[in-house]
Amino acid sequence: MNKEIKDKSWHEVVIIKDGTRACGSGGVLGNSPLVQNKSYFEVKLQQSGIWGVGLATRNTNLNSAPGGNDAESWVFCFDGVLRHNKKELQGVTKRATEGDVIGISFNHIELNFYINGICLDAPITGIRGTVYPAIYVDDGAIMDIILDNFVYAPPNGFQKIMVEQSLL
Template sequence: AYQEFTFHFFSGKDVVILKEGERICGTGAALGTLPIVQNKAYFQVDVQQNGTWGVGLGNSHSPLDAVPVACDFWGIRDNGDVVANETVIGKLNKPISEGDSIGVCYDHVELKFLVNGEWAEPSITGIRGPVTDKHPASIQGLLQAYPIIYVDESAIIDVKFRRFTQEAPSGYDEILAEQTLL
């Protein structure tokens, strides 16, 4: 069984979270507290004010006081860079400006983006979890991915985990929380 995603974040010490968890500003990153567990998940961010920002997926090792987040971050940056764990793999083929809406789609194989409801390229594949003593390389692929948003230089980002203003693509749905039954 699943329950609705809650609007809670782990965040860097200088991150400000307003509007019941729907607005992120300040300096640093905010990481959702619940991993994406369903097959096809969608969330949306709106660029309310330009600055330095990034949106995508992170994990429990993502550095929340770093801007830009590079290590353990898969996503897009305000300048259009598409980043896969510290490596810039390309530039988004659609520019992003203040007022734009970005859809984030993840199906555990590919991370895809929409800008104002239109698909943007490139997408990101090969998302992996950290290699630690608890997570040896042999099980590295079992990533628990969380939504992550980072901000700096006056950026204001609104995040929507439901009640989207841009419709989720066919087959994708709001992030659901896995409910454990005892």
């Protein structure tokens, strides 16, 4: 958000707070792809509900939460499950609750998730294509994206999403 997560969303998602908060029903993508080698961003869970955070391509289905329902999205969901293509990739032992900050790091080899700075140690690999930050909300969930001034330090070598610019 923050001018990043506004570009493509389902019509039932509401983007407020200068483009940093998602609520309503469905999914929203950032408008800047993750092009650098080591990208990091955070999402704060303001209110519980059905939600998912992670990465997706422009071809993902944004009409349902929590995401991970097609071959175009890879998400960590409200129920502690990592999902992709309607499959549970793995469950994790920790779930995020209201007030928690979920970190997302991606280096084009692994996608990793963190809760309050602690790595979930459940990497997702095999991600192909141009991907964007993705947030899915439903059933009252409210999520804020944090694109800089992070609450927790990014993993070593990771940094905020760089906006690609063309000189020509």
